[in-house]
Amino acid sequence: MRNMLSRLAQELEPYVPGEQPVDKVYVKLNTNENPYPPSDRVLAAIHGAVDRLRLYPDPENTELKEVLATYWNSRLSYGSPKLETENFFVGNGSDEVLGFAFPAFFTDREVAFADITYSFYPVYAKLFHCTYREIPLDEDFQIPVEEFVKLAKEETPPAGILLANPNAPTGRGLSKEDVEKIIRANEESVVLVDEAYIDFGGESVVDLVREYDNLLVVQTLSKSRSLAGLRVGYAVGSETLIDGLNRVKNSFNSYTVDRLAMAGAVAAICDESHFQRTRHLIMETRSRVTEKLEEMGFNVVESEANFIFVTHKSHPAKDLFQGLREKGVLVRYFNKPRIDNYLRITIGTDGEMDILLHALEELLA
Numbered sequence: 220m221r222n223m224l225s226r227l228a229q230e231l232e233p234y235v236p237g238e239q240p241v242d243k244v245y246v247k248l249n250t251n252e253n254p255y256p257p258s259d260r261v262l263a264a265i266h267g268a269v270d271r272l273r274l275y276p277d278p279e280n281t282e283l284k285e286v287l288a289t290y291w292n293s294r295l296s297y298g299s300p301k302l303e304t305e306n307f308f309v310g311n312g313s314d315e316v317l318g319f320a321f322p323a324f325f326t327d328r329e330v331a332f333a334d335i336t337y338s339f340y341p342v343y344a345k346l347f348h349c350t351y352r353e354i355p356l357d358e359d360f361q362i363p364v365e366e367f368v369k370l371a372k373e374e375t376p377p378a379g380i381l382l383a384n385p386n387a388p389t390g391r392g393l394s395k396e397d398v399e400k401i402i403r404a405n406e407e408s409v410v411l412v413d414e415a416y417i418d419f420g421g422e423s424v425v426d427l428v429r430e431y432d433n434l435l436v437v438q439t440l441s442k443s444r445s446l447a448g449l450r451v452g453y454a455v456g457s458e459t460l461i462d463g464l465n466r467v468k469n470s471f472n473s474y475t476v477d478r479l480a481m482a483g484a485v486a487a488i489c490d491e492s493h494f495q496r497t498r499h500l501i502m503e504t505r506s507r508v509t510e511k512l513e514e515m516g517f518n519v520v521e522s523e524a525n526f527i528f529v530t531h532k533s534h535p536a537k538d539l540f541q542g543l544r545e546k547g548v549l550v551r552y553f554n555k556p557r558i559d560n561y562l563r564i565t566i567g568t569d570g571e572m573d574i575l576l577h578a579l580e581e582l583l584a
């Protein structure tokens with residue numbers, strides 16, 4: 220029966236997402252979802268869009284692109300060239316945007332990314348027949364900027380460089396200056412900066428898009444806008460790069476994002492005060508929990524994301540992961556070299572984090 224699958228399908232090694240268990244209610248700190256509900260305006264907007272569900276959605280997603288352009292233009296420094304709707308691409312979650320970027324720019328070519336980073340990158344690389352180079356993070360899990368800068372000097376520089384900023388699962392962020400150094404040096408390569416977690420303390424490079432034609436920034440509404448279930452992500456880049464993404468999308472399914480998701484996404488981007496309130500709550504909780512965990516003997520990697528990456532001085536991560544699971548708290552454990560003694564813990568509400576801390580106290584006693 221197996222030979223009914225294409226050779227490609229037989230060879231794939233698909234990405235394994237974090238658990239979404241249905242056996243019981245867990246304190247769920249394993250997939251970096253936002254613990255707070257989305258803006259009330261999202262529900263109202265989705266409700267308002269139901270009437271028009273018999274119609275296909277706008278394949279260009281114009282309304283969302285306009286709202287995004289306004290949002291980003293209001294953040295550009297005075298005198299910078301403005302972003303137009305042609306600088307935006309909308310997809311069904313940023314995973315889909317990344318999935319379109321590979322065939323648009325990288326098929327049969329080489330890409331480079333850190334050895335510890337979002338584990339979807341090697342999956343896409345294999346799917347689209349890319350060779351890939353994994354550049355080791357340095358001792359304290361930081362992206363080695365000079366190693367990425369040096370790629371440009373090679374005889375055949377990679378077609379693509381993928382940087383998750385902040386990185387996952389470590390949570391470490393690069394400064395805007397460092398990201399710009401990599402973009403500027405590698406002008407022959409598409410530099411894709413995946414900013415899924417940027418709103419929790421990082422510095423976005425969206426405002427550099429009009430300056431560097433080789434820069435593609437990818438963002439999502441799944442994390443800081445509390446809309447993981449709605450599946451909306453987007454890219455910002457030069458007209459040429461956005462055209463590449465549109466060519467792939469329109470060769471596959473022109474209507475990637477549905478009417479309800481579009482309405483909800485527009486409402487979420489427009490609710491600035493909800494966005495600011497919830498992201499600050501998460502950052503405050505992150506500081507408090509970091510301090511407590513350090514008192515308990517954990518080393519906590521400095522994080523600019525809505526999760527922390529931790530290791531304990533004496534208790535193996537695998538045992539803590541299992542112990543927490545038995546106590547109804549789900550965190551993420553990666554059985555991979557160099558990080559197999561670490562746990563990635565999503566920042567939940569203060570109440571959820573107190574349950575985590577209490578469970579850990581019992582396990583460490």
Ligand code: PMP
Binds near residue numbers: 337386387413439452
């Ligand atoms: N990039 C990174 C670094 C991520 O961790 C995730 C979430 N797993 C994504 C992109 C994709 O997020 P989404 O598809 O929900 O937008």
